[in-house]
Amino acid sequence: MHMADALISPAVGGTMWVASAGLIGYCSKKIRTVFDDRRIPLMGVLGAFVFAAQMINFSIPGTGSSGHLGGGMLLAVLLGPHAAFLVISSVLVVQALFFADGGLLALGCNMFNLGFFPCFIAYPLVFRKIVGDKPTPVRLCIGCTAAAIIGLQLGAFGVVMETVFSDISELPFRTFALVMQPIHLAIGIVEGLVTASVVAFVWKARPEVLSAVSQSKPVGSYSIKRILIILLAVAALTGSMLSWFASSYPDGLEWAMFQTSGSEELEAPEHGIHASLASIQGSTAFLPDYGFASPESEAEEELPGQWPAIDAGTTVSGLIGGLLTLSIAVLTGYILRPRKVTP
Amino acid sequence: MADIGAHFIEIGLMDRLATKDTAIHRLDPRAKLLTTLVFVATVVSFGKYEVSALLSFFVYPIALIARGDIPARYILKKIILVAPFAILVGVFNPFLDREPLLTIGDWSIAGGWISLLSILVRFILTVGAALILLACTGINGVCLALEKLGVPRVFTAQLLFMYRYLFVIMEEGMRMVRAKRCRSFSKQDTGMKAFGHMLGHLLLRSLDRAQRIHSAMSCRGFDGHIPSMKQLRLTSGDVAFVAGWSGLFIIMRLYNISQLLGSFITEVIS
Amino acid sequence: MSHHIIEAEDLHYKYPDGTSAIQGVSFRITHGESVAIVGENGAGKSTLLLHLNGYLLPTEGALRIGDYSLTKETLNEVHRTVGMVFQDPDDQLFMPTVFEDVAFGPMNLGFPADEIKKRVYDALETVGMLHLKDRPPFKLSAGEKRAVAIATVLSMSPNILVMDEPSSHLDPKTRRKLIALLGTFKHTKIIATHDLDMAVDLCERTLIIHKGKIAADGPTRELMQDEELLEQCSLEKPLKLQCCSLCGKVSV
Numbered sequence A: 001m002h003m004a005d006a007l008i009s010p011a012v013g014g015t016m017w018v019a020s021a022g023l024i025g026y027c028s029k030k031i032r033t034v035f036d037d038r039r040i041p042l043m044g045v046l047g048a049f050v051f052a053a054q055m056i057n058f059s060i061p062g063t064g065s066s067g068h069l070g071g072g073m074l075l076a077v078l079l080g081p082h083a084a085f086l087v088i089s090s091v092l093v094v095q096a097l098f099f100a101d102g103g104l105l106a107l108g109c110n111m112f113n114l115g116f117f118p119c120f121i122a123y124p125l126v127f128r129k130i131v132g133d134k135p136t137p138v139r140l141c142i143g144c145t146a147a148a149i150i151g152l153q154l155g156a157f158g159v160v161m162e163t164v165f166s167d168i169s170e171l172p173f174r175t176f177a178l179v180m181q182p183i184h185l186a187i188g189i190v191e192g193l194v195t196a197s198v199v200a201f202v203w204k205a206r207p208e209v210l211s212a213v214s215q216s217k218p219v220g221s222y223s224i225k226r227i228l229i230i231l232l233a234v235a236a237l238t239g240s241m242l243s244w245f246a247s248s249y250p251d252g253l254e255w256a257m258f259q260t261s262g263s264e265e266l267e268a269p270e271h272g273i274h275a276s277l278a279s280i281q282g283s284t285a286f287l288p289d290y291g292f293a294s295p296e297s298e299a300e301e302e303l304p305g306q307w308p309a310i311d312a313g314t315t316v317s318g319l320i321g322g323l324l325t326l327s328i329a330v331l332t333g334y335i336l337r338p339r340k341v342t343p
Numbered sequence B: 001m002a003d004i005g006a007h008f009i010e011i012g013l014m015d016r017l018a019t020k021d022t023a024i025h026r027l028d029p030r031a032k033l034l035t036t037l038v039f040v041a042t043v044v045s046f047g048k049y050e051v052s053a054l055l056s057f058f059v060y061p062i063a064l065i066a067r068g069d070i071p072a073r074y075i076l077k078k079i080i081l082v083a084p085f086a087i088l089v090g091v092f093n094p095f096l097d098r099e100p101l102l103t104i105g106d107w108s109i110a111g112g113w114i115s116l117l118s119i120l121v122r123f124i125l126t127v128g129a130a131l132i133l134l135a136c137t138g139i140n141g142v143c144l145a146l147e148k149l150g151v152p153r154v155f156t157a158q159l160l161f162m163y164r165y166l167f168v169i170m171e172e173g174m175r176m177v178r179a180k181r182c183r184s185f186s187k188q189d190t191g192m193k194a195f196g197h198m199l200g201h202l203l204l205r206s207l208d209r210a211q212r213i214h215s216a217m218s219c220r221g222f223d224g225h226i227p228s229m230k231q232l233r234l235t236s237g238d239v240a241f242v243a244g245w246s247g248l249f250i251i252m253r254l255y256n257i258s259q260l261l262g263s264f265i266t267e268v269i270s
Numbered sequence C: 001m002s003h004h005i006i007e008a009e010d011l012h013y014k015y016p017d018g019t020s021a022i023q024g025v026s027f028r029i030t031h032g033e034s035v036a037i038v039g040e041n042g043a044g045k046s047t048l049l050l051h052l053n054g055y056l057l058p059t060e061g062a063l064r065i066g067d068y069s070l071t072k073e074t075l076n077e078v079h080r081t082v083g084m085v086f087q088d089p090d091d092q093l094f095m096p097t098v099f100e101d102v103a104f105g106p107m108n109l110g111f112p113a114d115e116i117k118k119r120v121y122d123a124l125e126t127v128g129m130l131h132l133k134d135r136p137p138f139k140l141s142a143g144e145k146r147a148v149a150i151a152t153v154l155s156m157s158p159n160i161l162v163m164d165e166p167s168s169h170l171d172p173k174t175r176r177k178l179i180a181l182l183g184t185f186k187h188t189k190i191i192a193t194h195d196l197d198m199a200v201d202l203c204e205r206t207l208i209i210h211k212g213k214i215a216a217d218g219p220t221r222e223l224m225q226d227e228e229l230l231e232q233c234s235l236e237k238p239l240k241l242q243c244c245s246l247c248g249k250v251s252v
């Protein structure tokens, strides 16, 4: 379910960056106030665990396809929401840097979709409500499953919204949502059941791990309402600023959108559960501005509804120029290459 | 399972590239991080039918690959590995957007093809930039840069911890999967319940490990915050690197260099 | 020189889950001694060692380390006095580079930057690993990891070195090197080990732990000859002291 750089507009990417950066700051501060020096190694090791767990596949009975653990809800259950958000974020950072999963601009979106929703919505409002103060195995299982499903639904909805906002005028929101949500319902159920079975195992083998965590009062110590209001305000502010900025470059907001589902788009073609869908490009798009820099085409942009006359000359020169710059770039690289000193 | 082994090797390789000692590697990690961010931001800000102007942006990754002595083929391979995603993203465009956008003589090219090409190009650029940043900075450098740019220490410290123990825990996971394989004979994949147990085991071991690490830390005087001794000093070279490249990106964003060059050439020829 | 002394009096420890790992252990180790702690798996060696530098506090009994009796308040001093090398070096090498790892202890002790650097260089020099200082710890071989783990402790210049199975997972040659290295240290040494040959080489005194209690305390060579005692504690006579099956001589 990773968003990718190539799919988001700077306005959306920037807004989500600000939101996620704010959350990282907030969570770090929270963690520092709850003094527990076991936290840092625990967070790091659990992050590594989730990373490793995501690479082990298991078959989903009766479907012939396979899935894996996403880990967001599990981390929230084990660490509490603040620490879990930081751990999920750093897993995403490493994935973006080492495996080119998503990309740097999309990192904000991904942290929000995969971190904020499970940790700050599904965990307190679903998991904690179901499990209550006295966890029992049954409650834990129901709570994990339900919270994982809802967390993933919200995450998928986040992807839809970010997509829609990346290109407001074009994307058929309904179609997109109607495909995304059911797919992620299926993924969420699997994720929830796996989370529940891991938690059940730990409950049986080492109950003190869970009871210690689930009784450490993270819920009362922050107000979800306040976080939400602040986030909304921040998002609205940066979003409107960035889109104002972007609207002075109208091309910046045009995006055809498309999302694969699933938590690992890399493997999507192999593992059947992850379906994909196409986006539709409306015909009412902004004018294609292929000859961006030339003054004529800029003038033409102001006449909506009429295709600009693209003369073959511009096209050919664009083609030639493009090839030329590319070769110049490659040549520069070749020249810059440090000489190998052969002894 | 094969995945986990491959990932293991992958991470190690990227890490080794970061230990080289070139002019690029010696740059302040903050300079590289900032420049990469400006690069990505300018690239994604182009319109969806833009291709030619994007081509000039290749100069940055290519220059870094050259000066940083990064094996271009390896980076390319990594990009191609993730490319199915980008192709999937764009492959429907030609069918959905049939409006002819370009005509060269008798041919006409639909807008969808152009936008597909554009998605692919920007995909290569953004993904490549992230990989190259890592290859010439290393995860430690990136974390140090993040920290000096104001990201809380708690976050970077646990990120580095995670990275450190990735190897250890992946290896443990790999051993468990292997042992499981040996005993499960014909059944190739793991069912959900057995899978849950296996992960549960791995989780318990990880928790134990965290406990032991903590004991090792507190035996050396750890009291909740991890001290950092590394200092960074921004040199004029670093500033020039950021300013020079960022300036170039903005110029390339405002003026379509390819188009200008092409017009110039065609005019000269005709 | 009272600060090199360790004295345990009727030590008991019960884990939170109810396991009684230590059940009444008393001993006194004086300055400059080298003591091996041996016993089968689960005997309680690691648990005992974790007390020696204050990670665990006894549920019953008293422990005196150097000039301090072990309580929550004296932990800092105890950390300085006792250097603890853990069984799995991966647990001990948690920083991004070898240098930072060895510097971790001195930094926590609050030394100035140049003093820290000097300590790191000295410690790495001592174990012969200075050339690895910029490497990430997870890229090292098992022997290198072990040596660096020892350096991380040496950089805090402890008076007492406590080691949990330092020779486990090492190939014979690396093990030899390690034993030679440990032999050069003048510290008071306490080494938990299954490697009885190493115990014979390095430690003049041995404590045998069996089911959380001390089964024997005496000169290593004597204890290792006592086949009945060894049998009782599920241990095996070191190869060194066994009669050579070919020529019938004891090798040392």
Ligand SMILES: Nc1ncnc2c1ncn2[C@@H]1O[C@H](COP(=O)(O)OP(=O)(O)O)[C@@H](O)[C@H]1O
Pocket (backbone or CB within 6 Å): C015, C016, C017, C019, C020, C021, C039, C040, C041, C042, C043, C044, C045, C046, C047, C048
């Ligand atoms: N964290 C723990 N919680 C509960 N029991 C433990 C823990 N660590 C060790 N034990 C138990 O305490 C006993 C002594 O263990 P340990 O000191 O590790 O033995 P040794 O190092 O001699 O092999 C064993 O029975 C072991 O199962």
Ligand SMILES: [Mg+2]
Pocket (backbone or CB within 6 Å): C045, C046, C047, C087, C164
């Ligand atoms: Mg032990």
